[in-house]
Amino acid sequence: MALERLDKLLASTGRWSRREVKELVRQGRVQADGVPVRRPEDKCDPAAVCVTVDGQAVDCAPFVYLMLHKPAGLLSATEDRRQRTVLDLLPEHLRRRGLFPVGRLDKDTEGLLLLTDDGPLGHELLSPKKHVDKVYYARVDGTVDREDAEALAGGMSLGDGLRCLPAGLEPLGDGSECLVTLREGKYHQVKRMLAARGKPVRYLKRLSMGPLRLDPELAPGEWRPLTPEEVAALRRGQGELL
Ligand code: URA
Numbered sequence: 001m002a003l004e005r006l007d008k009l010l011a012s013t014g015r016w017s018r019r020e021v022k023e024l025v026r027q028g029r030v031q032a033d034g035v036p037v038r039r040p041e042d043k044c045d046p047a048a049v050c051v052t053v054d055g056q057a058v059d060c061a062p063f064v065y066l067m068l069h070k071p072a073g074l075l076s077a078t079e080d081r082r083q084r085t086v087l088d089l090l091p092e093h094l095r096r097r098g099l100f101p102v103g104r105l106d107k108d109t110e111g112l113l114l115l116t117d118d119g120p121l122g123h124e125l126l127s128p129k130k131h132v133d134k135v136y137y138a139r140v141d142g143t144v145d146r147e148d149a150e151a152l153a154g155g156m157s158l159g160d161g162l163r164c165l166p167a168g169l170e171p172l173g174d175g176s177e178c179l180v181t182l183r184e185g186k187y188h189q190v191k192r193m194l195a196a197r198g199k200p201v202r203y204l205k206r207l208s209m210g211p212l213r214l215d216p217e218l219a220p221g222e223w224r225p226l227t228p229e230e231v232a233a234l235r236r237g238q239g240e241l242l
Contacts, residue, residue, distance in 0.1 A: 006030065007040035009051065009060040014096035029054050063118035064097055065231050066090070067212065070113040071220035076104040086113060089221055102126060103134075103185050103209070111136070111206035112214040114234075115223070121234065125210065128165070128184045130237060132210040136180045136190050140199040143175030148197045152180070158192050167193065179207075210234060 007021040016024065022040045024030050030037040031052045032044050044051065046060040068086060070076065075085045078100050087095050102114040102122045116122055125132050149169040156164045168181030180190050191201045207214050211233035218224060226234075 003043040003045055004060075005040070006032065006037055006042050006044060006051065009044070009046050010053070010058065012062065012097075013058060013060060013093065014098075015058075015093040024053060031055075063116060063121075064094065064099060065118065065226040065234075066094070066099065066115040066223050067215060067218065067226055067230070068101075068113045068115055068223040069214060069218040069220050070105050070110055070206075072108045072110050075107055076101045076113060083107075086115070089223065090115075105206060106188060106191070106204070109204045109206065110220055111204075112209055112212065113206070114209060114212065114226075124237070125234065126185065131183045132237070133208070134182045134185065134206060134210075135208045136182070137177070137205045137207055138180055138190060138194060138201050139177050139203040140194055140201055141176075142199045144169060144171045144178045144194070144197070144199055145175060146171075148194075148199065151197060152193060156193055156196060158196055162186060162192075164189065164193060210237065 007018050007025070010016055010021045010024075010030070011018045018040075021030070025037050025040045028036050032042070032049050034050075046062070051058050051060055068089065070086055073084070074088070075083050077085045078087055079085060086101055087099065090099070098117050099115045100117070100122065102116060102125050105111065105113055114122075114125070124130055149171070152167040152169040155166045158164065164186070165183050167183070168179070170179040172178055180194070182189060190204055194201050212226070212230055215224065
């Protein structure tokens with residue numbers, strides 16, 4: 001890992017401005033591996049050095065990756081003039097980092113949402129060419145059956161001419177519930193596909209995205225940082241679930 005200026009690293013966490021970092025350094029409140037930092041422009045390797053402010057370790061990782069259990073009622077957007085967005089669930093220092101949701105869930109859809117400030121990775125995960133599977137749990141009016149599964153597997157054409165890639169459908173229980181697997185993320189796609197089969201969706205929740213599975217410990221509205229293993233699996237584009 002390249003050496004980075006300490007003021008840049010600390011400011012990149014979004015918790016302090018560069019000017020505030022300078023002041024912290026001047027006051028002797030910043031240490032690198034237990035040694036007080038003398039000048040804001042001093043450099044260190046963020047992967048190898050423990051940086052503290054007032055004795056508290058600061059995570060200077062270049063990017064932030066959060067798993068959010070999106071609740072119904074919030075927009076998957078970074079800001080909106082009228083409505084609350086998923087970013088409103090985060091503390092101020094994370095909101096200041098410029099995180100964005102990787103892909104959108106409808107306002108009434110719950111489940112797994114990845115938030116990051118790693119633009120290139122976010123882009124890759126959304127690219128249809130990368131074929132990142134997204135698995136949804138749906139409850140529908142009526143019951144889904146083998147014919148519905150075959151229609152989705154064949155790649156449906158929707159009323160407005162939208163041609164969908166082949167998708168998976170696995171009926172659960174009596175068929176009023178199912179798992180749908182998509183390799184793309186077109187607007188309202190699960191709802192539109194199932195509505196076109198005469199089985200409107202009443203409840204929708206995303207369970208996984210590529211190797212990332214929604215943590216069952218997270219209640220709707222809760223989030224946690226990804227583990228290093230989860231980040232590595234996303235980077236590798238690993239197919240199997242963690
Ligand atoms: N498909 C939908 O219809 N809605 C979502 O939120 C996600 C996928």
